[in-house]
Amino acid sequence: MPNFSDIAGLLADQAIELPSWAFGNSGTRFKVFSTAGVPRDAYEKIADAAKVHELTGLAPSVALHIPWDRVDDFDKLGTHAANLGVRLGTINTNTFQDEDYKFGSLTHVDEKIRAKAIAHMHECIDIMGVTGSRDLKIWLPDGTNYPGQGDLRGRQDRLADSLQQVYARLGDEQRLVLEYKFFEPAFYATDVPDWGTSYTHCVALGERALVCLDTGHHAPGTNVEFIVAQLLRLGRLGSFDFNSRFYADDDLIVGAADPFQLFRIMFEVVRGGGYGPDSGVAFMLDQCHNVEEKIPGQIRSVLNVQEMTARALLVDRDALAEAERDGDVLGANEVFMDAFYTDVRSDLADWRTSRGLPANPMRAFRDSGYADHIAAERVGGTQAGWGA
Amino acid sequence: MPNFSDIAGLLADQAIELPSWAFGNSGTRFKVFSTAGVPRDAYEKIADAAKVHELTGLAPSVALHIPWDRVDDFDKLGTHAANLGVRLGTINTNTFQDEDYKFGSLTHVDEKIRAKAIAHMHECIDIMGVTGSRDLKIWLPDGTNYPGQGDLRGRQDRLADSLQQVYARLGDEQRLVLEYKFFEPAFYATDVPDWGTSYTHCVALGERALVCLDTGHHAPGTNVEFIVAQLLRLGRLGSFDFNSRFYADDDLIVGAADPFQLFRIMFEVVRGGGYGPDSGVAFMLDQCHNVEEKIPGQIRSVLNVQEMTARALLVDRDALAEAERDGDVLGANEVFMDAFYTDVRSDLADWRTSRGLPANPMRAFRDSGYADHIAAERVGGTQAGWGA
Amino acid sequence: MPNFSDIAGLLADQAIELPSWAFGNSGTRFKVFSTAGVPRDAYEKIADAAKVHELTGLAPSVALHIPWDRVDDFDKLGTHAANLGVRLGTINTNTFQDEDYKFGSLTHVDEKIRAKAIAHMHECIDIMGVTGSRDLKIWLPDGTNYPGQGDLRGRQDRLADSLQQVYARLGDEQRLVLEYKFFEPAFYATDVPDWGTSYTHCVALGERALVCLDTGHHAPGTNVEFIVAQLLRLGRLGSFDFNSRFYADDDLIVGAADPFQLFRIMFEVVRGGGYGPDSGVAFMLDQCHNVEEKIPGQIRSVLNVQEMTARALLVDRDALAEAERDGDVLGANEVFMDAFYTDVRSDLADWRTSRGLPANPMRAFRDSGYADHIAAERVGGTQAGWGA
């Protein structure tokens, strides 16, 4: 097995984009709990995200969600971010919170509503021009709740047409990233329910259309790392939305539900060429901190990704290949588990210290007084959430 | 196979309680769509429920949800219901929408919050005294999102103690009905996740504690009719919350996702002695009409239950027993399917007409002008939803 | 809604291929139960299959499985079939019962074993030349049981290469049909686990490579009819393996576990142009009759498909389209369910009679004495099963 020092250099390549909405309130259909100090606008969200990056060195960019993060002057927002040491990243579209989209957006049978959804995405692309964002991420709520409610085929055809209109607006350096999801909010048929559907639409669009893999958007038992390997092989893995789950799209902290799965995913990323600045694969979080503190929740998340990345980099791939050639199932598994079971936390603390970062970012945050500061300062106004 | 005329008399025994909240707005964490004419208070909800009963003869009572349906004068509300031809039914507790319950209610580690939750249930029992309700239904959001967050064992012990305090307040003719749910809103461990947990708590409490089976609250693949049969055998099936699902707790219209499952459930109900006024089993709906119209949604639901009840009553149980004795798998299955595939809709239309009900309640509602009427009348105020 | 007479003509287009192995013994890893009269060889299997066709008019061809059905003279076997009124159909490869394939076949890391698997498929193609079969169906057991055991990416690359070598051998009128399966016999990673993987390999191969959709080979909750619609849209649905399931790949009689799902699948088939002689979509059964009688099990299966096809053809698609345009969720669902709930069994009995077929094929089989006949005649030898 390689030593930590062999892989330490590679860790500098890690960059995980934070979602602005992770700092706002979120919850379930039953209740959204509120928390003192939650940001009221995009500026405050970015400040919180910048804090995460300051303490971890892992999160240099922030994804925005339109309209939640719409501001009058995106240039100013970008400068604000830069001043805090981060930059604006992926622009996320939102076609799930307008009454018009009750029966779909890019797939809607009513041409006027479909055009409205397309126009929204065009606006997002225009914002990308200002923010310098590379990726337009599209996640659609589109689907139906009852058999017969919609024409499954017709909806696909309209989706293809809508995506074509969106794609046509992209600049040469911009990409469209299409996310799939097994179910929710639609409970019978979802219009982009699996990687195959997202992939086939992307291929039809062109080279700058890629698949977004949200780790929580699969059927029970799905081997997610297989999909990672497959999409890398096909050259269409555009980005990750990291989170974890025990049941459905639980949106828990990445690595919290099944750390071994995260390890396996990171291993396929590394093996398949998806790691590093030239890979074209964007790493993002997409989580809901319903009951835990939000900023530490984000810190914990990026640390989890880093820890599993380190373990994945430690796998002795030559030994693995040899065991496979020998049909040595237990030997191969042992090589694999050896890396997983290696406790890299102390080495990572040293690595952080060597780079001027706090050895323990969780503790550093607690000690920073930032939580008290924002709780005291952010009084009045409306806390950000999924509705704003 | 029996003829419809053989079973027609039994259909008069069917009574399905409607949930007041089905007439309010509901949705997912992504969006709650609003609809014209939605009730603003308990009085209007009951009016809508009464309409369903007027057109179907199947829904003589309405379940209330506290605090959503709290009124100053429950006597007056009961009279309002009686005037409309229905009565007040099960009282549902709510410990999922107060900030205090972020980490649990009846299981909370903080004794003050646990006492508050118990006090809420005591208040609900007091309301039952006024409304003449038999059943206190408890569904708990209690659970944890992350391993380590809570002591699973301690939570069970506190739950047992809390339930004991609630049970002690019940009158001799009142019952406690404890609902279980696989997951949501908790995403790691739920404190009452399965029928076994609900059952063992009920047994510890006493004879008037019974299990509520929500048809959508199970793991993928669970054989729900087996649980129905088992709970009837054990004498602890208190009530049903009917709905249907493709994925998680989708809360779709009962019978919409898998009509054959509803048939199998109703067959076990009938075979196990759970049908009829003396059975002690309460039939209720618990659904969310997110994208479909609410009052017709409820009409469709009670009709679905009635249609599958009729089919279940038509099963030739002697032939079934004979086929089982003979090891005739295909013969037994054919007897079973014969009843399921029988189209009882025309017979049921005649049955309705014979009782002074509209042959087609869905059409009768459309023709009644009620939807337009309430849309025009219910202007201003705040539409009811899960938050109010 | 159309009348039965409107769709009766279309029913004549239905042809469902029977698997020869359905007439042999099958079971679980725990036990294979034996039955009197089970065929000892391919000739007897075809005789049983022909009996199903004689009584139903629905099953004009028989799929073979190599090596289980390997005979010295396939010409003679074809003549035998023709004499009994049926023909030889799809050739199924088998790379799961040789010790060499313990760690894979088309994906094996050992080039010698991979070549052996390819050679087997070439032999199957040669047999197709003799039998006049159109389709080579490939289902692979390939996969791994433990993380690390195999290189997921390497296995895909070898699979692509192997399939290319197989495809190259096909005649101009022959097709390669690649089946996917969620899991089993591999329990960690399966090399062709989903429709997306099968589809992408088929696209890489060429136009005569198509996807085989086995209705039991999906993750829990998967919307199978969506995949049907998608593959038809993409022009790559080659064939169905029909069966049904409650849990995993249970291989129960098609329509037995969820008749409404079968209806929805057949509706998408019809709507998507997958029905009828020109569609290019082959309908096959792939089931295990573990505890039920085998020949009647096949009769019941083809009747189930026919009944749901008739209901699917009865859907009023204009009314459905109108309801969708109006956003009338309940109206659309009612149109859809109206066809599903229509009891077509009596009309189908008349349809059969009008074509010289027995009104009730299940009863006709019981009355035929065929079961007693084969039980008496087929004494000695080894009953066919998955091992022979």
Add this chain to the structure above:
Amino acid sequence: MPNFSDIAGLLADQAIELPSWAFGNSGTRFKVFSTAGVPRDAYEKIADAAKVHELTGLAPSVALHIPWDRVDDFDKLGTHAANLGVRLGTINTNTFQDEDYKFGSLTHVDEKIRAKAIAHMHECIDIMGVTGSRDLKIWLPDGTNYPGQGDLRGRQDRLADSLQQVYARLGDEQRLVLEYKFFEPAFYATDVPDWGTSYTHCVALGERALVCLDTGHHAPGTNVEFIVAQLLRLGRLGSFDFNSRFYADDDLIVGAADPFQLFRIMFEVVRGGGYGPDSGVAFMLDQCHNVEEKIPGQIRSVLNVQEMTARALLVDRDALAEAERDGDVLGANEVFMDAFYTDVRSDLADWRTSRGLPANPMRAFRDSGYADHIAAERVGGTQAGWGA
């Protein structure tokens, strides 16, 4: 967090029973691969099991399966075991491999067959008298494949009666352990499908009837550690069948699929008083080594259990309780994960050495030449498998 030295003493309490059948061939319905050196009889199985104990010190007893391990003289078998340093443990019944049990055993509608199954269990109890075994373990294949095939309620009633007859035969120091399983080999309804069913039957039987929890026998997503905690609380956790799974009852090496789950299970065991010689909880493996070597597979398994037990013992439970009281979700989770992420392997190697065991049992086995020895010696005869 405690130090390893604080918990080292507790590790000596660990005893994991090995299943004799793990050393025989096993597989899927598709294929059972054979391996050189596989035992031909119970004596050889015990020799292999003893090797595992010799190298790990963790597996002092061997479970037997009747009739697979039936010998003429169980006294002699016991002496054989004792001479090799192990003892005979749990007796497992088998009612799934006789043609008579096609439609059930303890639940069979035919009284003759039911009596035969009961008689088999009586024989097993008699064997326990000779072998000095404490536990009779009952796992039933009983269930149905098609709706209507069997009377779910009648089957429960017969099951209760049969178990009563079995229980009545037990000696005062003997226990009946009833295993539940979600599905397989039955594919519609299983007669003991969940812990609730097993538990209620055990309570009806008496104090010496306990539940066996097989970690692979649950629906997707089930929180297994919750059931562990609940059964310990109810005083009815009799034993574990350890294995792991990604999909169904995959029977993979325990800890291989989800090591974090095994950690959580062991933590609940420890917290709930299920660990240690006085707990009354038996730890057993029940796995299938389909593609991996069998003896090393068992060694790996007991080591996995030991490693996760050590980690579970390391959890700082006081810190956990404090974090729960404070509502500190992330803090609690960090305490929990801290133990899980601690690499105990080196400490365990030292612990082994200090007890005269090889530091690395996997390597010690490879170096022992035992595999070559048995491959050379065990020639001729029939390799043991599920059929013999």
